[in-house]
Amino acid sequence: MSSVPESPFLLRRFQSLLGIIPIGAFFCEHAFTNSLAYFYGPEKFNEAVEFLQGLPFVLFMEVFLIGVPILLHAAIGLYIWIFGQSNVQHYGYLRNWLYSLQRWTGVIAIIFIVYHVYKLRIEWTLNPDIHHINFEYVQEYFSKAWHVVFYFIGVAASAFHFANGLWNFMVKWGITVGERAQTASGYACSLIGVGVFAFFMSSLYAFS
């Protein structure tokens, strides 16, 4: 690594970028596709799933544009978590809480995503009787009450992590510099977070 002295800095900016593109972008797309079940009903949702699953190189894209970036983001993220030491008990400022919450929601999101990907992506792929996941399959999944609760918590944590991560991204890349700009982007990111969360919740309502 010593041959590239910029590597510690660039590695962390790379982690920050992965959180927005492709992970954040995929997260928003996912919220949008799911919400079709609520806004247009099961048929439109199934059509959208068919379309996405029919994209060329879909497995390749799922692994290398979604799976691997999430794993890298999480691995570097865990290192970041261990590096610092939360001190909200001494300094209860809002931004300090957001700092700690960013780490805790990240861990919740990892646990949620691992289980979520296994249950709603890998499991049916291994079952030769099922061609594609569809509305009924997801409805069946949400018949268990704890799946609904787990989904709620997992999505809430992920939405917070995405929104606050977006705010952080803009500071780290030198986009929002001054106090006023950072306050304004804070409101904007809160709105985006609540928006994405609402889209996911609309689909949860439709599925359960």
Place this chain on the structure above:
Amino acid sequence: MAKKVEVRIKRQKDNQAEPYWEEFHVDYQPNMNVITLLQEIQRNPVTVQGEKTTPVAWDCSCLEEICGACTMVINGQVQQSCSALVDNLEQPIVLEPMRKFPIVRDLLVDRTRMFEALKKVKAWIPIDGTYDLGAGPKQSQTNQQEMYLYSRCMTCGCCVDACPQYTPDNSFVGPAALGQVFLFNQNPTGKFNKEERLAAIMGDGGIQECGNAQNCVRVCPKEIPLTTGIAKLNGATLSQALKNLLKK
């Protein structure tokens, strides 16, 4: 009977020793600060239980919040003890050493790491030479005024004490050193060595370790806009890193 001031102090013999608490009642005097409180205890080191103890060790120098030496945690808030007035503090007044540095004794800590960080990021302007370099480049009033804010840093350590990313086990240079990189990179003469300073904060423990908790700017006694400086440096460091990557 004279009014008493209640004080609880976290004491520790040395860096390895276990900390313990002692309580003192000190005669109140008008306009006391925490330093005069500690001086009274030094004069008569007797705990509230009436036991004679060793005088409490602490550090101080200028007594006008300009040197940063007397920084400690007072009622949970990191600040200078010279400008912490007893009249403004809730009692019992709880005194603890700063949390991130090795403890020398009681309230006295070793802040070497902060000065090492200043050396690491080259927080100075090299102007020594074999001949007179003449006057430096002109600079605008606006730039002067912005730089003045950062020049007030006294390396007291409040920012690093409050920073969750600065821990005794890691190598983060901390907000104060980053503020000084910003200051010297803004200076028209200091600019000549801009790349060296940016290179220093791209390595281990550099600017990438900032987690945007922004406690630094909240606790800074000199009200230095540290987070603005760091955000500006974020942009400068990023473009320098990309430039290095593509041109070297």
